[in-house]
Amino acid sequence: MLNSKDILAKYWGYSDFRPLQEDIVRSVLEGHDTLALLPTGGGKSICFQVPAMAMEGMCVVVSPLIALMKDQVVNLQSKGIPAAAIYTGLPYKTITSILQDCEKGKYKLLYLSPERLQSKLLQNSIKNMKINLLAVDEAHCISQWGYDFRPPYLEIANIREIIGHHVPVLALTATATKEVVKDIQYRLQFQQERVYQKSFARENLNYLVLEEEDKYTRLLRVMRSVQGTGIVYVRNRKKTVEIADFLRQHGITADYYHAGLDIKTRESKQDAWKNDITRVIVCTNAFGMGIDKPEVRFVIHMDVPNSMEAYFQEAGRAGRDGKKAYAAILYNRADLMDLERNFEMQFPAKEEIVEVYADLFQYFRIPVGEGNGLTFDFDIADFCGKYQKNMVKTYHSVDFLERAGWIFFTDPVRNSSRINLLVTNSELYGFYAKYEEYAAFVKVLLRMYQGLFTSYVPIKESDIALKMNIGEEKVVEWLTALHKKGIMVYERQGNLPKIVFMTCCKKSANIKIPEEVYDNRKKVMRKQLDAMINYVVSNSKCRSRMLLEYFGEKTEKECGGCDVCIEEKKRQNAEKRMQKIAEKILVLLESGPQTIEEIQKKTDALPKDIIKVVRYLQGKEIVSKNLQSKFEKKR
Numbered sequence: 001m002l003n004s005k006d007i008l009a010k011y012w013g014y015s016d017f018r019p020l021q022e023d024i025v026r027s028v029l030e031g032h033d034t035l036a037l038l039p040t041g042g043g044k045s046i047c048f049q050v051p052a053m054a055m056e057g058m059c060v061v062v063s064p065l066i067a068l069m070k071d072q073v074v075n076l077q078s079k080g081i082p083a084a085a086i087y088t089g090l091p092y093k094t095i096t097s098i099l100q101d102c103e104k105g106k107y108k109l110l111y112l113s114p115e116r117l118q119s120k121l122l123q124n125s126i127k128n129m130k131i132n133l134l135a136v137d138e139a140h141c142i143s144q145w146g147y148d149f150r151p152p153y154l155e156i157a158n159i160r161e162i163i164g165h166h167v168p169v170l171a172l173t174a175t176a177t178k179e180v181v182k183d184i185q186y187r188l189q190f191q192q193e194r195v196y197q198k199s200f201a202r203e204n205l206n207y208l209v210l211e212e213e214d215k216y217t218r219l220l221r222v223m224r225s226v227q228g229t230g231i232v233y234v235r236n237r238k239k240t241v242e243i244a245d246f247l248r249q250h251g252i253t254a255d256y257y258h259a260g261l262d263i264k265t266r267e268s269k270q271d272a273w274k275n276d277i278t279r280v281i282v283c284t285n286a287f288g289m290g291i292d293k294p295e296v297r298f299v300i301h302m303d304v305p306n307s308m309e310a311y312f313q314e315a316g317r318a319g320r321d322g323k324k325a326y327a328a329i330l331y332n333r334a335d336l337m338d339l340e341r342n343f344e345m346q347f348p349a350k351e352e353i354v355e356v357y358a359d360l361f362q363y364f365r366i367p368v369g370e371g372n373g374l375t376f377d378f379d380i381a382d383f384c385g386k387y388q389k390n391m392v393k394t395y396h397s398v399d400f401l402e403r404a405g406w407i408f409f410t411d412p413v414r415n416s417s418r419i420n421l422l423v424t425n426s427e428l429y430g431f432y433a434k435y436e437e438y439a440a441f442v443k444v445l446l447r448m449y450q451g452l453f454t455s456y457v458p459i460k461e462s463d464i465a466l467k468m469n470i471g472e473e474k475v476v477e478w479l480t481a482l483h484k485k486g487i488m489v490y491e492r493q494g495n496l497p498k499i500v501f502m503t504c505c506k507k508s509a510n511i512k513i514p515e516e517v518y519d520n521r522k523k524v525m526r527k528q529l530d531a532m533i534n535y536v537v538s539n540s541k542c543r544s545r546m547l548l549e550y551f552g553e554k555t556e557k558e559c560g561g562c563d564v565c566i567e568e569k570k571r572q573n574a575e576k577r578m579q580k581i582a583e584k585i586l587v588l589l590e591s592g593p594q595t596i597e598e599i600q601k602k603t604d605a606l607p608k609d610i611i612k613v614v615r616y617l618q619g620k621e622i623v624s625k626n627l628q629s630k631f632e633k634k635r
Contacts (some may be wrong), residue, residue: 033190037197044172048135057132069111070458077450087113099125114152139171143183147309175309178552206561207543208328215330228297232282235303244282253279259286294321301329307528348393356397361505372504377496408500416458417493593630
């Protein structure tokens with residue numbers, strides 16, 4: 001069997017691991033429960049993918065990021081590594097097929113969304129699988145003290161009981177406080193404490209917090225003083241358009257991005273930015289997850305984020321190439337007031353949340369006692385209009401209902417189009433003979449995507465169109481035709497989010513929002529918000545130190561590049577300059593009393609600096625002014 005470095009070279013083409021990766025891989029291969037804290041872009045996936053290939057059996061990966069699950073499956077399949085993913089929304093037939101293949105040992109990695117862990121079908125099937133590792137991505141989601149707590153993650157402990165504690169767990173996250181680190185290990189039932197943490201310090205990244213009333217003008221100054229591509233984060237969709245327009249009017253190639261755009265438009269804007277056609281992307285936090293662009297030179301927040309964790313992740317998208325980069329927050333006092341208002345909107349009264357639940361069943365015309373497993377496109381604007389609800393409060397109500405396990409809510413950004421061939425390879429030849437016009441098209445699909453015969457595979461219609469040098473509309477037409485002929489299942493990506501009802505419709509009196517989902521969450525987010533506000537308003541402590549200490553990393557080292565350190569350097573330099581002027585003045589006064597004008601002629605200092613220093617020396621009673629308005633040393 002190949003060792004871990006041989007596997008790394010064979011499948012990934014790397015001759016060696018990044019710092020800490022090899023230690024983490026070795027720990028897992030030795031059978032230890034392991035927690036890995038690596039920054040975004042630090043190569044977390046290698047830490048479980050390599051051990052999965054090195055050991056007999058299959059690795060189960062739990063991840064809440066459906067888009068990244070799909071991307072990793074496609075990427076692994078392109079390397080010849082058999083992998084599959086199961087998440088809410090997949091057809092039952094597909095799920096059972098994947099699980100049967102897992103039991104037969106056909107896959108090396110199986111990706112699961114946390115919601116699937118609650119499925120009895122999965123739990124029964126997993127007993128028949130040979131599992132070599134349980135990997136938990138975004139592990140901070142298991143802790144109510146984290147910034148993205150997800151109750152379904154608590155089911156992971158039950159899976160450990162099924163697969164056995166002899167199978168090691170590898171928990172991975174990019175951001176976790178000391179409290180969260182302890183809670184992750186407790187929730188995942190670690191047999192012993194084994195934590196590998198790469199320093200959160202980013203020596204090439206300069207953190208800046210700038211209080212500005214005219215933020216747009218300051219934004220322009222930053223753009224003109226820093227070369228290269230960047231990201232500007234704002235809180236709402238309207239601002240993305242406004243700021244992108246403003247930048248274009250001032251000669252900067254900019255575009256906007258938010259979750260309300262259609263799929264094709266989002267992909268086009270994202271690709272233009274990644275390929276340096278667009279210099280600046282102005283976006284909401286819908287942009288950035290899974291974006292691998294190392295040479296981003298600046299990330300600017302025009303609105304203050306809700307937590308240090310969120311800020312650290314978003315700011316960390318700058319300078320991944322190790323070269324100098326900037327992360328700046330532009331704010332004013334009104335922004336802090338907005339933060340407080342937004343916090344209140346994030347926590348609608350429990351009665352309002354339950355009312356939204358009841359209205360959802362009415363909206364989709366689902367009677368009491370029915371609805372379990374039903375999936376619907378959800379037009380939140382139409383829903384709020386019909387029931388006269390506040391859009392923001394409704395969105396957060398839906399989020400709480402999901403966290404409480406009553407529904408599953410998925411944004412269309414996470415769901416790409418996908419296909420699955422329903423015929424065998426040999427049956428395809430018969431199809432080619434009957435429908436010759438589709439032969440070349442199907443062959444292109446088979447060359448571009450692996451695993452089409454065994455599972456659903458995410459596709460991009462635009463990529464296929466580019467490969468075949470035809471219009472995207474024609475690709476959709478052919479895929480639809482093949483779907484109708486029963487050759488494949490073609491599920492086209494939609495523009496609306498989806499709601500999946502996880503239970504039958506219940507009476508409002510029976511709907512409970514658990515304390516850990518609402519009350520505890522509110523306490524945690526209040527603490528996080530206070531820490532974020534403190535970071536912004538503080539002007540006496542190094543920004544990098546504040547971030548490191550928030551995540552439990554103690555350091556006395558000043559970064560030297562943040563706004564606080566820069567101001568401190570200016571203060572120290574000014575102090576040294578004034579000290580030198582004072583020394584020159586005292587030497588001059590040794591020869592007798594002198595006026596300000598006489599002192600100025602004999603020094604190269606500015607008049608304002610001389611006056612400032614003389615007043616300081618007067619205050620300290622080192623010099624005095626005589627009757628002739630001349631200054632002299634006190635004896």
